[in-house]
Amino acid sequence: MLRIDNVTKTFGDYTAVDQLTLSIPKGEMFGFLGANGAGKTTTFRMILGLIDMTGGTISWNGESIGYHTSNRIGYLPEERGLYPKMKVKEQVVYLARLRGMDKKDAEKELTGWLEKFNVPEYENKRVEELSKGNQQKIQFIASVIHKPDLLILDEPFSGLDPVNVELLKKAVSELKSQGVTIVFSSHRMEHVEELCESLCIIHRGSPIVQGKLNEIKRDFGKKNLWIKADFELEDLEALPGVVKVKRLIGGAELQIENEEVSQEILSLLQPKGFIRQFSLEEPSLNDIFIEKAGASYE
Numbered sequence: 311m312l313r314i315d316n317v318t319k320t321f322g323d324y325t326a327v328d329q330l331t332l333s334i335p336k337g338e339m340f341g342f343l344g345a346n347g348a349g350k351t352t353t354f355r356m357i358l359g360l361i362d363m364t365g366g367t368i369s370w371n372g373e374s375i376g377y378h379t380s381n382r383i384g385y386l387p388e389e390r391g392l393y394p395k396m397k398v399k400e401q402v403v404y405l406a407r408l409r410g411m412d413k414k415d416a417e418k419e420l421t422g423w424l425e426k427f428n429v430p431e432y433e434n435k436r437v438e439e440l441s442k443g444n445q446q447k448i449q450f451i452a453s454v455i456h457k458p459d460l461l462i463l464d465e466p467f468s469g470l471d472p473v474n475v476e477l478l479k480k481a482v483s484e485l486k487s488q489g490v491t492i493v494f495s496s497h498r499m500e501h502v503e504e505l506c507e508s509l510c511i512i513h514r515g516s517p518i519v520q521g522k523l524n525e526i527k528r529d530f531g532k533k534n535l536w537i538k539a540d541f542e543l544e545d546l547e548a549l550p551g552v553v554k555v556k557r558l559i560g561g562a563e564l565q566i567e568n569e570e571v572s573q574e575i576l577s578l579l580q581p582k583g584f585i586r587q588f589s590l591e592e593p594s595l596n597d598i599f600i601e602k603a604g605a606s607y608e
């Protein structure tokens with residue numbers, strides 16, 4: 311288990327992480343979310359021991375984070391950076407050996423990963439010859455080659471095309487099924503929704519939402535209602551229990567206070583004409599993020 315206990319980080323007068331307490335069970339894929347500047351990367355750097363905490367403790371499987379835990383953690387940093395002139399194989403094997411891996415094992419692992427990512431021919435290419443997205447795949451390989459049991463990924467999907475996003479999602483899901491604990495940050499809520507059972511949204515270094523995704527959605531209460539009708543959907547905004555209305559061609563998307571409101575809306579609309587679509591859906595993580603993180607700005 312990764313335990314972050316009452317962790318604070320200040321830079322001068324500024325508090326970037328504020329008494330953060332979180333527990334991430336072993337083998338989970340955990341989403342660590344927050345607006346720009348919320349404190350995600352700073353937290354990751356403290357987990358890695360790259361910067362000192364101002365206060366608090368962090369432990370991995372009961373051991374305080376430090377030099378002895380570093381070989382068991384893999385990290386894909388937000389600011390990607392490989393040596394441009396070095397060949398992929400030289401570079402990844404060098405990084406793996408720094409993590410205590412044997413050269414032969416590292417080469418074998420690298421070949422496997424390059425095949426998995428459909429780029430076996432990259433082994434002897436210089437990093438600068440690869441596109442930015444492909445460099446990112448190589449950096450991901452460098453972060454997992456030593457088979458860490460805790461993997462920290464800072465915005466792993468940014469800059470990847472949809473095919474590579476799918477490849478990477480599959481790779482992280484496989485690692486999870488092998489028991490690796492994965493913590494990742496992302497501004498793309500749909501990726502978090504797809505991959506994570508639990509998550510935390512932080513704002514100014516403190517959690518504002520925390521828990522299991524399905525419970526967070528249930529507790530949020532509000533629902534989305536999609537309506538398409540062959541008549542003008544007028545005055546929806548004025549109906550009791552309607553929070554937001556987004557007009558679409560031929561219909562509307564509503565945010566409503568609770569399920570009961572949808573029944574009242576249906577009874578009101580039915581006498582007016584033909585309703586093509588009327589569907590009630592769970593709120594998206596995007597809705598929750600915008601409301602919770604947005605409210606904290608005020």
Ligand SMILES: Nc1ncnc2c1ncn2[C@@H]1O[C@H](COP(=O)(O)OP(=O)(O)OP(=O)(O)O)[C@@H](O)[C@H]1O
Pocket residue numbers: 321324326344345346347348349350351352353388
């Ligand atoms: N070395 C530093 N010195 C001073 N302030 C810093 C330093 N590192 C981070 N900060 C500040 O701490 C806050 C949190 O930064 P951090 O990089 O952790 O945010 P983030 O959540 O990762 O944001 P983003 O989504 O934009 O990557 C920011 O206001 C940032 O300016």
